[in-house]
Structures are given as structure tokens and as C-alpha cells.
Amino acid sequence: MIGIKKRGKKNNTQGKSGAxxxxxxxxxxxxxxxxxxxxxxxxxxxxxxxxxxxxxxxFGSLNAFAETLVKMTPLIYTGMSFALASRCGLTxxxxxxxxxxxxxxxxxxxxxxxxLPAAIHIPLTMLAGFLGGGLWGLIxxxxxxxxxxxxxxxxxxxxxxxxxxxxxxxxxxxxxPPGINCQTPPVQDSAILGNLIPGTRAHMGFIIALVxxxxxxxxxxxxxxxxxxxxxxxxxxxxxxxxxxxxKNILLVMxxxxxxxxxxxxxxxxxxxxxxxxxxxxxxxFDGIAVSLVGNNAPLGIIxxxxxxxxxxxxxxxxQIMAKVPNAIVSVIQALVIITIVASQMVLEKWNDRKLQQExxxxxxx
Amino acid sequence: xxxxxxxxxxxxxxPGVMANDNxxxxxxxxxxxxxxxxxxxxxxxxxxxxxxxxRPTFGSIRLDGEEVKFSSARDAMARGIGMVxxxxxxxxxxxxxxxxxxxxxxxxxxxxxxxxTAEKLTELIEKYDMKVxxxxxxxxxxxxxxxxxEIIKVLYRGARILILDxxxxxxxxxxxxxxxxxxxxxxxxxxxxxFISHKLNEVKEISDKVTVLRQGCVTGTxxxxxxxxxxxxxxxVGREIDLSVKRAEREKGEILLxxxxxxxxxxxxxxxxxxxxxxxxxxxxxxxxxxxxxxGQSELVECLTGMQVASSGEIVYKGQNLRKMKTREIMxxxxxxxxxxxxxxxxxxxxxxxxxxxxxxxxxxxxxxSVYLNWAAVTEHxxxxxxxxxxxTPSELExxxxxxxxxxxxxxxxxxxxxxxELLIAMHPTRGLDVGAIxxxxxxxxxxxxxxxxxxxxSTELEEIMKLSDRIIVMYEGKIMxxxxxxxxxxxxxxxxxxxxxxxxxxxxxxV
Numbered sequence: 118m119i120g121i122k123k124r125g126k127k128n129n130t131q132g133k134s135g136a137x138x139x140x141x142x143x144x145x146x147x148x149x150x151x152x153x154x155x156x157x158x159x160x161x162x163x164x165x166x167x168x169x170x171x172x173x174x175x176f177g178s179l180n181a182f183a184e185t186l187v188k189m190t191p192l193i194y195t196g197m198s199f200a201l202a203s204r205c206g207l208t209x210x211x212x213x214x215x216x217x218x219x220x221x222x223x224x225x226x227x228x229x230x231x232x233l234p235a236a237i238h239i240p241l242t243m244l245a246g247f248l249g250g251g252l253w254g255l256i257x258x259x260x261x262x263x264x265x266x267x268x269x270x271x272x273x274x275x276x277x278x279x280x281x282x283x284x285x286x287x288x289x290x291x292x293x294p295p296g297i298n299c300q301t302p303p304v305q306d307s308a309i310l311g312n313l314i315p316g317t318r319a320h321m322g323f324i325i326a327l328v329x330x331x332x333x334x335x336x337x338x339x340x341x342x343x344x345x346x347x348x349x350x351x352x353x354x355x356x357x358x359x360x361x362x363x364x365k366n367i368l369l370v371m372x373x374x375x376x377x378x379x380x381x382x383x384x385x386x387x388x389x390x391x392x393x394x395x396x397x398x399x400x401x402x403f404d405g406i407a408v409s410l411v412g413n414n415a416p417l418g419i420i421x422x423x424x425x426x427x428x429x430x431x432x433x434x435x436x437q438i439m440a441k442v443p444n445a446i447v448s449v450i451q452a453l454v455i456i457t458i459v460a461s462q463m464v465l466e467k468w469n470d471r472k473l474q475q476e477x478x479x480x481x482x483x
Numbered sequence: 484x485x486x487x488x489x490x491x492x493x494x495x496x497x498p499g500v501m502a503n504d505n506x507x508x509x510x511x512x513x514x515x516x517x518x519x520x521x522x523x524x525x526x527x528x529x530x531x532x533x534x535x536x537x538r539p540t541f542g543s544i545r546l547d548g549e550e551v552k553f554s555s556a557r558d559a560m561a562r563g564i565g566m567v568x569x570x571x572x573x574x575x576x577x578x579x580x581x582x583x584x585x586x587x588x589x590x591x592x593x594x595x596x597x598x599x600t601a602e603k604l605t606e607l608i609e610k611y612d613m614k615v616x617x618x619x620x621x622x623x624x625x626x627x628x629x630x631x632x633e634i635i636k637v638l639y640r641g642a643r644i645l646i647l648d649x650x651x652x653x654x655x656x657x658x659x660x661x662x663x664x665x666x667x668x669x670x671x672x673x674x675x676x677x678f679i680s681h682k683l684n685e686v687k688e689i690s691d692k693v694t695v696l697r698q699g700c701v702t703g704t705x706x707x708x709x710x711x712x713x714x715x716x717x718x719x720v721g722r723e724i725d726l727s728v729k730r731a732e733r734e735k736g737e738i739l740l741x742x743x744x745x746x747x748x749x750x751x752x753x754x755x756x757x758x759x760x761x762x763x764x765x766x767x768x769x770x771x772x773x774x775x776x777x778x779g780q781s782e783l784v785e786c787l788t789g790m791q792v793a794s795s796g797e798i799v800y801k802g803q804n805l806r807k808m809k810t811r812e813i814m815x816x817x818x819x820x821x822x823x824x825x826x827x828x829x830x831x832x833x834x835x836x837x838x839x840x841x842x843x844x845x846x847x848x849x850x851x852x853s854v855y856l857n858w859a860a861v862t863e864h865x866x867x868x869x870x871x872x873x874x875x876t877p878s879e880l881e882x883x884x885x886x887x888x889x890x891x892x893x894x895x896x897x898x899x900x901x902x903x904x905e906l907l908i909a910m911h912p913t914r915g916l917d918v919g920a921i922x923x924x925x926x927x928x929x930x931x932x933x934x935x936x937x938x939x940x941x942s943t944e945l946e947e948i949m950k951l952s953d954r955i956i957v958m959y960e961g962k963i964m965x966x967x968x969x970x971x972x973x974x975x976x977x978x979x980x981x982x983x984x985x986x987x988x989x990x991x992x993x994x995v
Contacts, residue, residue, distance in 0.1 A: 339855065339856060339858070340854045340855060340856055341845055341846055341851065341854050341855070341856045342854055343856075344838070344841065344845055344856055347834075347838075348831055348834075348842065351831045351832075351833055351834060352827075352828075352830075352831045352832070354824075354827050354828045355827075355828055355829070355830065355831050355842065357790055357810065357828075358788075358790070358810070358820070358822055358828045358829070358842075359810070359811075359814075359842045359843055360789070360809060360810035360811030360812075360813075360814050360815075361811075362809075362811075
């Protein structure tokens with residue numbers, strides 16, 4: 118269950134119960150926050166003030182809460198993207214690039230398809246966003262199937278390509294006339310998502326993301342292809358033995374995972390930015406790893422993880438203004454959360470391993 | 484000659500298993516001493532104790548009469564005991580010299596002293612006539628040469644006692660001869676060699692003495708010159724087999740599976756893993772495949788179940804050739820498979836029993852239309868199987884890893900039998916299980932046979948094979964040594980066939 122670690126070999130790592138996992142993640146987060154407070158006071162700031170202003174910034178008012186929802190929406194998608202790949206035993210580190218490609222495709226559909234009613238235009242831009250990210254993910258998938266190239270490497274390299282490609286598109290072919298700002302023209306009004314809470318930035322995209330979490334759950338736990346994905350992820354040998362086409366699975370999962378990350382980009386375009394800019398994502402793709410890690414690759418866990426990291430992002434700004442603590446500290450605290458969770462999971466895994474060994478004996482060694 | 488090494492009353496227990504039971508072994512300097520035994524007889528455990536990887540539960544080790552305790556392989560190496568493992572521990576992209584430098588303690592403290600090392604190695608190579616190029620990349624060497632590098636590595640680190648674990652398993656006959664020459668030249672220089680093997684002819688040829696292990700105990704130490712290959716076979720296999728399983732004799736059924744001239748080559752080094760395998764399985768019979776582990780049985784089963792594609796030959800089942808078919812096609816065609824490793828292949832350990840029961844049939848209509856997977860139906864099915872096969876589990880939602888070995892195997896057997904196969908391929912179905920579970924699984928297999936199902940039973944447990952099979956084929960290095968009926972063969976003959984002698988040649992020898 119350790120995010121970056123290759124899974125499948127150590128099958129028993131997923132044996133722990135969900136409740137145990139949630140508890141461990143919770144305590145790890147608390148420990149990380151305490152460490153963060155220590156760090157803040159070591160830097161000479163007031164940790165209580167820093168944290169209270171962060172809390173006010175993320176939950177203190179309707180506006181602040183809406184901001185948390187806005188920040189967590191793309192994280193739900195990228196968290197699902199990483200989790201889906203993980204469930205299949207793959208490590209998708211390309212969410213950032215897939216997000217950018219999805220955003221670009223969504224923007225293109227939003228700008229160049231004209232004269233459509235919103236009920237048709239929005240789904241079309243969504244489809245474009247999904248395809249943009251999905252095809253980008255599929256590249257890494259096919260490199261793995263065809264040449265055995267590690268998706269960990271290829272997805273990271275594809276990130277760089279995607280981000281630079283977007284830079285070019287926004288500065289060149291798709292630039293908004295007359296070409297003063299490096300951004301595209303805004304998407305058609307018919308492509309823009311409606312508001313969720315009047316008077317705030319919270320938008321319908323949040324609800325759509327929740328619908329996708331439901332689909333994510335249905336796919337993995339209620340469908341035959343999803344069962345194949347989970348079997349391949351937990352035990353590749355058993356998948357081969359049952360006749361599951363593992364190569365097809367890799368392609369499919371990388372496409373779907375890419376698509377989910379692409380939807381994060383689409384969401385940013387049609388609900389937040391309205392147009393493509395080079396910095397459409399402040400690292401939502403990479404945060405997806407953390408979200409999925411905190412959430413144990415499970416639907417509800419991903420929502421909780423996205424909520425946590427969304428709140429960090431929303432509250433970070435206020436902390437900077439009110440307590441004068443640099444926003445970079447928020448990144449440090451996020452990193453602390455990841456480290457403590459990974460560490461606690463490793464301890465848990467070791468502990469479970471030992472328990473298992475004591476129970477079953479060491480037959481293999483005889 | 485003096486005793487260079489003594490292992491006295493070594494007992495090694497693993498939870499639930501006694502791998503070595505009061506084993507005593509005395510080795511003299513300059514001799515080749517073989518350890519002979521079937522799989523699981525405790526050879527490897529004993530050697531792992533000797534080279535410091537395991538600590539014995541009881542017992543002591545004496546080197547030159549002085550008691551020693553090793554806590555790591557490094558300790559043992561420091562006292563001159565070096566092991567050459569069956570699976571080489573070399574880095575293919577590095578040169579022979581660099582491989583020898585890894586972990587060597589006198590290769591310079593901070594800067595690698597390549598030159599001195601190279602000189603020492605060259606000296607060794609010339610002394611024992613090993614023909615290895617120090618600057619060659621290990622990846623470009625043949626398997627035999629790689630093994631030589633392993634031996635040089637151990638010698639360079641100062642070993643006086645060499646443990647060779649199944650060294651000929653990976654070699655061609657010619658390479659084996661070269662290895663034997665090297666062993667002889669080493670013993671001439673007063674090195675001691677412990678030779679682990681189950682190949683009777685090789686043991687007879689190379690060793691001065693042989694200690695036979697059976698089920699963790701020593702059956703005896705003998706001078707090789709005093710024993711014939713037949714004696715060794717009997718000592719290794721030992722027991723007389725109880726053939727008293729109750730089952731009706733059946734008339735010969737129709738041929739269900741016909742394997743013709745099946746061959747498989749290793750893509751990497753073109754080594755033949757299977758060679759001209761021919762046999763058939765009939766309805767209502769158990770065909771036993773006997774042989775020591777690693778003689779092509781896994782490859783055979785993989786070819787039959789579509790997990791590997793054989794290089795040539797035919798697998799005819801119901802008028803179709805299965806050779807190039809995909810696993811799913813084969814398995815949905817009335818074939819079930821109990822895989823050799825229940826934990827690595829047969830089950831998904833962190834999944835629930837329900838999810839494990841779904842593994843072979845989840846795609847069928849009865850478990851949900853189209854892409855929908857109807858867990859209610861699978862759960863229903865699982866509950867029935869748990870009851871019918873009396874699987875001990877708190878609930879059908881228990882994780883597979885929390886069941887005992889016997890119950891895990893029952894889950895697989897329940898799943899595979901409930902598919903109503905016509906052909907059942909069962910590999911090591913009782914490995915590592917307790918007597919009760921073994922009994923139960925044997926009953927199930929015989930019951931299926933009596934129903935008219937053809938069973939291919941691969942096992943290294945000779946007793947199991949002799950007891951259950953209607954006919955037996957014996958495999959050795961990817962070839963079939965003979966097809967026999969259990970009633971027509973002696974244990975001694977079985978042992979000889981498992982050790983690499985064809986049935987005809989054994990019988991011919993007897994006739995003379």
C-alpha cells in the first residue's frame with residue numbers, strides 16, 4: 118500500500134482492515150500537524166495563530182468553505198487517477214501532464230464548438246478533457262506493454278512534454294488575439310459550469326466529481342473489468358492463471374487513469390479559469406499521489422484526502438497574510454503528512470507481516 | 484585423514500515443521516562428500532545452517548575440532564566455508580573481476596585495489612585451470628562459466644570448504660564433466676567439497692562419501708564405492724509404499740488429452756526445458772507425473788494451461804490443439820487447474836474468500852450479465868462451496884491469508900472441482916499440508932476420478948503418486964523416463980528413473 122512501491126509482490130500488504138487504516142492515517146496526520154507547529158515556532162512564528170488563521174481560511178466562513186471545495190475538486194480526480202492505477206499495480210506519476218492535456222482538449226472543445234446548448238456543450242468538453250488525458254496516459258501504458266518501459270519513468274517524462282506543449286499552444290496557435298497575454302480566449306458561455314453556492318466560487322464541478330467517485334467505486338467493486346484490475350494489482354500470477362489479459366488491463370487502466378486526471382484539468386477550465394493559461398494547475402497532479410495515499414486508494418478515503426489537502430491549499434493563503442508564515446510552509450506540512458502516513462503504513466505492514474508469518478509458519482524455507 | 488568439519492545433532496525447527504532432526508554429519512578434509520535426498524529432505528536447510536544463514540535450534544558445528552557459532556554468512560566465510568548457490572548471485576552487466584570484488588574484504592579499504600585482486604584471481608584461475616576471462620562481462624558468459632565465476636569468487640574469499648547446491652541442475656552434460664574435473668583438481672589441492680544433489684549417477688561418480696537424508700533425518704553415511712546406484716535409490720526413497728487406497732478398478736476410458744512430441748526451449752539460452760513429451764490422459768484415470776522438482780513439471784503444466792506456448796508438438800483435447808490457445812479459452816473448455824503454489828498463484832491472499840471463489844468463473848453469465856458482477860450470486864455460490872467442502876472459516880468474507888494452509892487448498896480445490904471439469908490438472912495438491920488435509924484431498928481426487936474425470940497429478944511425493952495413480956510417467960530433465968503402472972514397478976526402479984535412468988535401460992540391466 119505504499120504509494121510508489123511496486124505492489125503485487127508483497128500481497129499481504131493490503132490485508133489490514135479499512136478501519137485500522139483510517140485510524141492510522143488520522144493519527145499520522147495529527148502527528149504531522151504537531152510537527153508542523155513545531156517547525157513554525159522554530160522559525161519564530163506563532164504556531165497557534167498560524168493554524169487558527171489557516172482554519173479560518175479554509176472553514177471560517179461560507180466563502181472559505183467554498184474555496185476549500187473549489188481546491189479539493191481537482192484533487193478528487195487526480196487522487197482517483199493515482200488510486201486506479203495503484204489498484205492495478207501501476208504507478209501513475211503522470212497526473213500533472215494528463216491534467217494539462219485534458220485541460221487543453223477541454224479548452225479547445227469549449228472555444229471552437231459554437232452554437233450548442235449547455236446541456237450538450239458541457240458533456241462534449243468533458244469528453245474532450247477525458248480523452249485528452251486518457252490518450253496521454255495510454256502512451257505510457259503502451260510503452261509499458263510494448264517495450265516493458267517502466268510507467269514510473271515514462272509518465273514523469275510525459276509530464277514535461279505536456280507542460281511545454283501547453284506553453285507552446287497557449288503562446289502560439291491558441292493565443293487570444295491580438296496576442297498580448299499568453300492565454301487562450303475564454304471558452305463559450307455554454308461550456309461554463311453553473312454555481313453551486315450563490316455568492317461564492319463553489320461550482321457544480323464538485324458534484325460531478327462526487328458522481329465520478331461513485332462511478333470509480335462501481336467500476337472497481339461492482340464490475341467484471343474492475344475485478345480483473347484488482348486481481349492483477351494484487352497478484353499478477355493469479356491473474357495470469359485465471360486467464361486475465363494483463364496487457365489489455367494495463368492499457369485500459371492507464372487510459373482511464375489518464376482520463377480521470379484529464380477531467381481535473383477540464384474542471385479547472387470550465388469552472389474556475391474559463392480559459393487555458395500556462396499555470397492552470399498549481400500541482401494538483403502531484404497532490405493526487407498524496408490524496409490517494411491518505412485515502413488508501415478507496416473512494417471515501419480519496420474524498421477525505423482531497424478535503425484535507427484542499428483545506429491546506431485554501432487556508433494556506435490566509436495563513437500567509439494573517440500570521441506572516443510563508444505559504445511554502447504549507448507544502449512542508451503536506452509533505453510531513455505524506456511522510457508520517459507512509460512511515461506508519463510501513464510499520465503497520467511489518468507488523469502484519471510478522472503476525473502472518475507467526476501464524477502460517479515459514480514453510481517455504483524448508 | 485582428519486575430520487575437518489563435524490555437524491553434531493543438528494536440529495532445525497520451523498513453526499510446525501522439523502526440517503532437520505538430529506542430523507550428524509562428519510566430513511574429512513580433501514573429500515567430496517555428497518548430500519543426497521528428495522525435495523524437502525532437509526538438504527538445503529542443513530547447508531544453510533552450515534553457512535550461517537540459519538541458526539540451528541539444537542546442535543553444534545565443529546571446524547577442525549573446535550566448536551564454532553555462525554551468526555551470518557560472513558562469519559562462516561571468514562572461517563573458510565563458502566556456498567555456491569543454485570541461483571547465481573552475479574551482476575550480469577559487470578565484469579568477472581568486478582563481480583569478485585563485491586564484498587571482498589581485502590580489496591583495499593577506501594580505494595579498490597583492482598590490480599592485486601586481478602593478480603590473485605589470475606593465479607587461482609591458472610592453478611585450477613578454470614578458463615575464465617577476468618575482463619569479460621558476466622552477462623556474456625555461458626551458464627557453466629558463470630558457475631565457475633561463483634566458485635572463483637568463493638575461493639578468492641578464502642573458502643576451504645565449498646558447498647555446491649545442486650550445481651549440475653543448470654548445466655549441460657559437457658559442462659557437468661568440466662565441473663567434475665574442476666572439483667577433482669580442487670580436492671587434489673586439499674579443498675573439501677560438499678556436493679548437494681538428487682542425481683544418483685552424479686553422486687556415484689563424483690563423491691567419496693555420501694550422506695543420505697530422508698524427511699529431515701540421516702539414513703546413513705556410506706562410502707560411495709560400497710554402494711550401487713540401486714542402493715542409493717532405495718536409501719533416498721526409503722519407505723515401502725502403502726497402496727491400500729480404496730478405489731474401483733475402471734475400464735479404460737476414452738483418450739481425453741493427447742500430448743504429442745511436446746517440446747519447449749528456453750528463449751534465452753535455447754536450453755531444452757521439455758523434450759519430446761508424449762503421453763495421454765484417459766477419462767476416469769489419474770495419470771501421475773513423478774520426478775524430482777524442477778525437471779520440467781512446471782513447464783509442462785504451464786504449456787498445458789496456456790501460460791506458456793510450447794515450441795513444438797501438439798496438445799490435443801476434444802479434437803482441438805491447445806498449444807497456442809490462451810489460458811482463458813483452455814480453462815473455459817472443461818479444464819480445471821490446481822496450481823503448484825496456492826499462495827502465489829492459486830489465491831489472491833489479501834482478498835476475501837468470495838472474491839477468490841470468483842477467480843475462474845466471474846466472467847460467466849451466471850455471475851452477472853455483461854460487465855456487471857453480481858456479488859450476491861458469487862456469495863451464494865461461495866457459501867455452498869464452504870459448506871460442501873467443509874472449509875473452516877469464520878465467514879465467506881474472511882481474507883484468504885487468514886486461513887490455514889489446508890483450508891486455503893480446500894478453497895482452490897472446491898473452486899476447481901465445482902467447475903465440473905472433464906480434465907483436472909493438479910500440481911502438488913498436498914504440498915506442505917498436514918495428514919488430515921492430505922487424506923481429504925486424496926479422497927476428493929479419487930472421487931473425481933471415479934466420476935469419470937481425467938486427472939493429471941503432478942507431485943514430487945512418491946507415496947502420493949504411487950497410491951493414487953492408475954499410470955505413472957516419470958520426468959527427468961524435461962524428458963519422460965518411462966510410463967508404468969504402480970503395481971508393475973518397484974520403489975528402487977522409480978528411484979532410478981527419477982535419478983535419470985530410462986526404464987528400458989534399467990530393465991535391460993536387470994535381465995542381464
